[in-house]
Amino acid sequence: MGVEGIGARVARKEDARFITGLGRYVDDMVVPGMKHAAFVRSPHAHAEITGIDVAEAKKMPGVIGVLTGKELKTDGIGNLICGWMVHSKDGSPMKMGAWSPLAVDRVRYVGDAVAIVVAETRGQARDAAEAVQVSYEEKAAVTDAVEALKDGAPQLHPEAEGNLIYDWEIGDAKATDAAIAEAAHVTRLKLVNNRLVPNAMEPRAALGHYDKAEDHYTCWTTSQNPHVARLVMSAFYNVAPENKLRVIAPDVGGGFGSKIFIYPEEIVCLWASKKTGVPVKWVADRTESFMTDAHGRDHHSEVQLAFDADNRMTALKVDTIANFGAYMSLFSSSVPTYLYATLLSGQYDIPAIHCNVRAVYTNTAPVDAYRGAGRPEATYVVERTVETAARELGLSPAELRRKNFIREFPHQTPVIMNYDAGDYETSLKAAMEAADYDGFAARRAEAEKRGRLRGIGMSCYIEACGIAPSAAVGSLGAGVGLWESAEVRVNAAGTIEVLTGSHSHGQGHETTFSQLVAERFGVPIDSVSIVHGDTDKVQMGMGTYGSRSGAVGMSAIVKALDKVEAKAKKVAAHLLEADEGDIVIENGEVKVAGTDNALPWFQVALAAYTAHNLPEGMEPGLKEGAFYDPTNFTFPAGCYVCEVEVDPETGHTEIVQFVAADDFGNIINPMIVEGQVHGGIAQGVGQALLEGCRYDAESGQLITASYMDYTMPRAGDLPSFKVSTSNTPCPGNPLGIKGCGEAGAIGSPPAVINAITDAIGNNDLTMPATPQTVWRALKAAH
Amino acid sequence: MYETTYHRASSVEDAVKLIGSAEDGKLLAGGQTLIPTMKSRLAAPTDLVDLRQIDALKGIEVSGRSVRIGAGTTHAEVAGHAGLAEVCPALTHLAAHIGDPHVRHMGTIGGSIANNDPAADYPAALLALGATVVTDKREIAAADFFTGLFETALAPDEVITAVAFEAPAKCGYAKFPNPASRYALTGVFVAKRDDGVRVAVTGAGDDGVFRADAIEQALSTSFEPSALEGVSVPADDLMTDIHASADYRANLIVVMAKRAVAAANG
Numbered sequence A: 001m002g003v004e005g006i007g008a009r010v011a012r013k014e015d016a017r018f019i020t021g022l023g024r025y026v027d028d029m030v031v032p033g034m035k036h037a038a039f040v041r042s043p044h045a046h047a048e049i050t051g052i053d054v055a056e057a058k059k060m061p062g063v064i065g066v067l068t069g070k071e072l073k074t075d076g077i078g079n080l081i082c083g084w085m086v087h088s089k090d091g092s093p094m095k096m097g098a099w100s101p102l103a104v105d106r107v108r109y110v111g112d113a114v115a116i117v118v119a120e121t122r123g124q125a126r127d128a129a130e131a132v133q134v135s136y137e138e139k140a141a142v143t144d145a146v147e148a149l150k151d152g153a154p155q156l157h158p159e160a161e162g163n164l165i166y167d168w169e170i171g172d173a174k175a176t177d178a179a180i181a182e183a184a185h186v187t188r189l190k191l192v193n194n195r196l197v198p199n200a201m202e203p204r205a206a207l208g209h210y211d212k213a214e215d216h217y218t219c220w221t222t223s224q225n226p227h228v229a230r231l232v233m234s235a236f237y238n239v240a241p242e243n244k245l246r247v248i249a250p251d252v253g254g255g256f257g258s259k260i261f262i263y264p265e266e267i268v269c270l271w272a273s274k275k276t277g278v279p280v281k282w283v284a285d286r287t288e289s290f291m292t293d294a295h296g297r298d299h300h301s302e303v304q305l306a307f308d309a310d311n312r313m314t315a316l317k318v319d320t321i322a323n324f325g326a327y328m329s330l331f332s333s334s335v336p337t338y339l340y341a342t343l344l345s346g347q348y349d350i351p352a353i354h355c356n357v358r359a360v361y362t363n364t365a366p367v368d369a370y371r372g373a374g375r376p377e378a379t380y381v382v383e384r385t386v387e388t389a390a391r392e393l394g395l396s397p398a399e400l401r402r403k404n405f406i407r408e409f410p411h412q413t414p415v416i417m418n419y420d421a422g423d424y425e426t427s428l429k430a431a432m433e434a435a436d437y438d439g440f441a442a443r444r445a446e447a448e449k450r451g452r453l454r455g456i457g458m459s460c461y462i463e464a465c466g467i468a469p470s471a472a473v474g475s476l477g478a479g480v481g482l483w484e485s486a487e488v489r490v491n492a493a494g495t496i497e498v499l500t501g502s503h504s505h506g507q508g509h510e511t512t513f514s515q516l517v518a519e520r521f522g523v524p525i526d527s528v529s530i531v532h533g534d535t536d537k538v539q540m541g542m543g544t545y546g547s548r549s550g551a552v553g554m555s556a557i558v559k560a561l562d563k564v565e566a567k568a569k570k571v572a573a574h575l576l577e578a579d580e581g582d583i584v585i586e587n588g589e590v591k592v593a594g595t596d597n598a599l600p601w602f603q604v605a606l607a608a609y610t611a612h613n614l615p616e617g618m619e620p621g622l623k624e625g626a627f628y629d630p631t632n633f634t635f636p637a638g639c640y641v642c643e644v645e646v647d648p649e650t651g652h653t654e655i656v657q658f659v660a661a662d663d664f665g666n667i668i669n670p671m672i673v674e675g676q677v678h679g680g681i682a683q684g685v686g687q688a689l690l691e692g693c694r695y696d697a698e699s700g701q702l703i704t705a706s707y708m709d710y711t712m713p714r715a716g717d718l719p720s721f722k723v724s725t726s727n728t729p730c731p732g733n734p735l736g737i738k739g740c741g742e743a744g745a746i747g748s749p750p751a752v753i754n755a756i757t758d759a760i761g762n763n764d765l766t767m768p769a770t771p772q773t774v775w776r777a778l779k780a781a782h
Numbered sequence B: 001m002y003e004t005t006y007h008r009a010s011s012v013e014d015a016v017k018l019i020g021s022a023e024d025g026k027l028l029a030g031g032q033t034l035i036p037t038m039k040s041r042l043a044a045p046t047d048l049v050d051l052r053q054i055d056a057l058k059g060i061e062v063s064g065r066s067v068r069i070g071a072g073t074t075h076a077e078v079a080g081h082a083g084l085a086e087v088c089p090a091l092t093h094l095a096a097h098i099g100d101p102h103v104r105h106m107g108t109i110g111g112s113i114a115n116n117d118p119a120a121d122y123p124a125a126l127l128a129l130g131a132t133v134v135t136d137k138r139e140i141a142a143a144d145f146f147t148g149l150f151e152t153a154l155a156p157d158e159v160i161t162a163v164a165f166e167a168p169a170k171c172g173y174a175k176f177p178n179p180a181s182r183y184a185l186t187g188v189f190v191a192k193r194d195d196g197v198r199v200a201v202t203g204a205g206d207d208g209v210f211r212a213d214a215i216e217q218a219l220s221t222s223f224e225p226s227a228l229e230g231v232s233v234p235a236d237d238l239m240t241d242i243h244a245s246a247d248y249r250a251n252l253i254v255v256m257a258k259r260a261v262a263a264a265n266g
Helices: A015-019 A069-074 A122-131 A173-182 A226-235 A264-276 A286-292 A375-393 A397-404 A424-434 A437-449 A470-475 A509-521 A549-576 A601-610 A670-690 A743-760 A771-781 B012-021 B034-039 B075-079 B082-087 B089-096 B101-106 B109-115 B122-129 B213-221 B246-264
Strands: A035-041 A047-053 A063-068 A113-119 A133-138 A164-171 A185-193 A205-211 A216-221 A245-248 A280-283 A299-307 A313-325 A352-361 A453-462 A484-490 A496-500 A528-531 A583-586 A589-592 A598-600 A623-628 A637-646 A653-663 A722-726 B005-008 B025-028 B047-050 B060-063 B066-070 B132-135 B139-141 B146-148 B160-166 B170-177 B184-193 B196-202
Touching: A035 A122, A035 A264, A035 A286, A047 A113, A063 A069, A063 A122, A063 A264, A069 A264, A113 A122, A113 A264, A113 A280, A164 A173, A173 A299, A173 A313, A173 A352, A185 A375, A205 A264, A216 A226, A216 A264, A226 A245, A226 A264, A264 A280, A299 A375, A313 A375, A375 A397, A375 A453, A375 A743, A397 A424, A397 A453, A424 A437, A424 A453, A424 A637, A424 A653, A424 A722, A437 A453, A437 A637, A453 A743, A484 A549, A496 A509, A496 A549, A509 A528, A509 A549, A549 A583, A549 A589, A549 A598, A549 A601, A549 A623, A589 A601, A598 A601, A637 A743, A653 A670, A653 A743, A670 A722, A670 A743, A743 A771, A771 B246, B012 B025, B012 B047, B025 B034, B060 B082, B066 B082, B075 B089, B075 B101, B075 B109, B082 B089, B089 B122, B089 B170, B089 B184, B089 B246, B109 B122, B109 B160, B122 B146, B122 B160, B122 B170, B122 B184, B122 B196, B170 B246, B184 B213, B184 B246, B196 B213, B196 B246, B213 B246
Parallel strands: A035 A280, A216 A245, A313 A352, A496 A528, A653 A722, B005 B047, B025 B047
Antiparallel strands: A035 A113, A047 A133, A063 A113, A164 A352, A185 A299, A205 A216, A205 A280, A299 A313, A453 A637, A484 A496, A484 A623, A583 A589, A589 A598, A637 A653, B060 B066, B066 B160, B132 B139, B132 B160, B170 B184, B184 B196
16 A cells, blocks of 8 residues: 555545635536526425416516426426336336426425526526416325325326335245244334435536537536436437537535436526526525425335244345335435345345335425435334344344344345345444443443433444446346446556546545555556546446445446556556566556666656557557446445433433444545545434424425424534444455445434433334434333 | 615614614614525515614623623623623523524624514523613513514614613523524523522423413522422423424423523522
8 A cells, every 4th residue: 555545544635625615516607698597486285287477577677588397398308207117016117107397287296396587697586486476276285105195195196096106025925924923023113214305515506508509508517427417318308419418517515315316407407598598507595405305215114023932033024115205206216125125134144034115106305315225224124123122032232133144155135135245243343342332331320320311222234335237237127227437548748537437526536536546556646637527528427326436436447447557568568678467567667577677657658649669559548448337236234333321301312422333345545434434424313313304294395494493413413433444355346345435324323213212211212313202202111 | 685775874873763764674783583584585674774883782781780781792792701701690601502603793682682583592581680671762671572472562663772680699591402493492591589589481482481480489489400390380382393392392491490590509
């Protein structure tokens, strides 16, 4: 490891611009003649549109255009789609209702876009948006997925009878039921995984620019995957063909999944730019973000975990209802199926698993992937149930887990996944030692003297990152491949540009990806630039989500580096009159191993471009590209231990200790990995203690539409984390890395809730465990 | 934000004149509620009359146990005033825990009580302290000043100039913050003076700040947290929202009262 190579704690290159306010986000983009948009949005959760009168709005000061869904449809702009086909257990395809970028005859949630106003200023656009007269005929609304399935519930889409999108299953129902029937003990739980609002720091934004001279569109957008955005907008929404559409995702201030999806606003801004003849910019305000960003989680589950007389798990049965909101967002269908039920085996050897999932329309914002996407829901199901079982069986939570850990790899679970490698015992041991688990009883007694209820909880999570390979996900219904591309361009004077299809929106790719190059060629990371987020610069890519940029994105870079290295060695061998096999590249020099016979790196690059003296038949230049399609998912895993103190008078929970022991395989930059874990835990603790998106059940109004009512985690809500990693290399990719972006959010909620239920002696506790909720659970228990 | 016309008042008289001639004007103090509300398009005053440059509204005077705080004094100034901390530490503690540093350096005591947010901290203090609200026209007892949710006894063109009170022998404030907004989900201010104990509750009442009789009676017998063992307050007139139902708030009132008494007794 060099000082800037693999494994080095290199400070983030990109932070200089971020922390000095020099980052350039969509709202910083200015195009000559640019005007501003505001969307007219539905104030009702469910209503027929009986008329839209734009006459007044068009007369307002500064207004350039007011456009509605009818005009959008006339121009042939397509409906939004869900890009992952899931079939119900009866073989029928999922029931996808129409989602027009601007609602035409019906609105289905508060915030549904109805019209766009383009004006000289943002303020004028908003004023005019308020002057658009939309006549609504209100209908009854339903916001809860369980209610939406009941007879007589308001119906959202004619395509989906009973609001049911699909009724899907995985695993062997018969074997699972049989094992439960024969079990020595069955732990049963009803669990709710609370709905969350992603809350990226930068709100969503779009700038659409139609260039009439070139008949070409450019879209600046807050996207985690600009190439996918271009593909979908071209192939399905009929905005423009790919060669006429450039999508740029510049600096993006956080995504957490919510910026994977293609939303109505970017489509409409592009279309409106052509209609009005001016570039059109829209930036969401915070309340718009709350209302219209795709939300996360929102599951109701019933769980049964069966044990034999020796306390070995024999079967797990899960029945889940997943709230999809008013429309199927881009990857929504995959989240509670292939990203959720396939992880229900957790870290345990469970012979039989069956999971049934019903996906349901409701009059709420669309729900899709949010940090962890399905895996936090699965981990919550498994780890709350296992901890509950330990209490019921009178075993220590660690003992029950140890007894059931998978210990031989590869391991085929009953729910598709084939775990390639893992060492769960090591993480468990590390976490328990770091937490001084054995000293807990004394700490609890001491807390009791202070009038505090102290509890400890554990969570042993597994997740799957870098969804792949493409052929496999295709067979499961994915509409895209899940490979990644990279191109390494060595410039004539030796500096290097790496073009990647991954997209950084906070992850630090400019640093970690540069470290790969520094490791390989011994060049300083400052001589390496990472180019991403622009479909005109990078040929193709699948973007960043699902902790895939390390395992998949960096693997593509490694493949391209291999090719560059091979060519550079050929050039050097020719110049040094040595055998190609004797050439090594170290410390910025290309040399004959074990000799002083060397060329500086830049000279080899220069030779490749001057082409004055290249090996016979070699093409000039030093630039190589690669596509990498993994052979399997990667399976990060770990053990989290949370310790809490509850104030019995108020129900307030303080997290007094949080330990994370993760196995991420090989690590490129430990500091960045720790940052990912810290942020993930903060979001997981947010879900467990603080965050809960609430709609009014009657009116369908979003109650938690601002930070006055939606509680984001603050620094003061969190302790200093004790984090450590073990490193069982992933055998499936060249770097042996697994992915670390979501683990914290996946592993932490059950650890927190297990700790609180331990403290208060009542297992009936829902997230978020707000002071009031904990106080009530305490009262119910005593 | 809708279009509005900004005026900077040079004196209280100037402010009164400006607000009197505005169609639908609003006095602007620290702006910590009004400006965000305007930015959310939930308020649309035609005119803003800015009081922040009026020197006569600023400053804290402590004379013996008599306290006078100019209406334009920021929370940070109250929190950091050594003389005030000596005679009424609960008030400096209260001010130090309003919002965040940005809010405390902009928001003012006059602006806060004029807005009379049912979850604001100052109304509980003023009511428990038996404070007087001084305006350009008259003096109003705190008990008469706070008249309901976001409602006060102020006339539309009346300007608060100061808050005055006699510091009690002992006082304490404890609040349980709303997890999201950090306003008081329930805040209790206790004041022990020669003529008895006063306990005022903010954040909990469905008609704004109020005095908790049962707690006052219990503490009149013994000004100790233990005096509140077994005391309960009715949940009937308390607020219920997504963060706390009335019965939880009723519980918090007693718990916060105990903690306020403990703080008052040092």
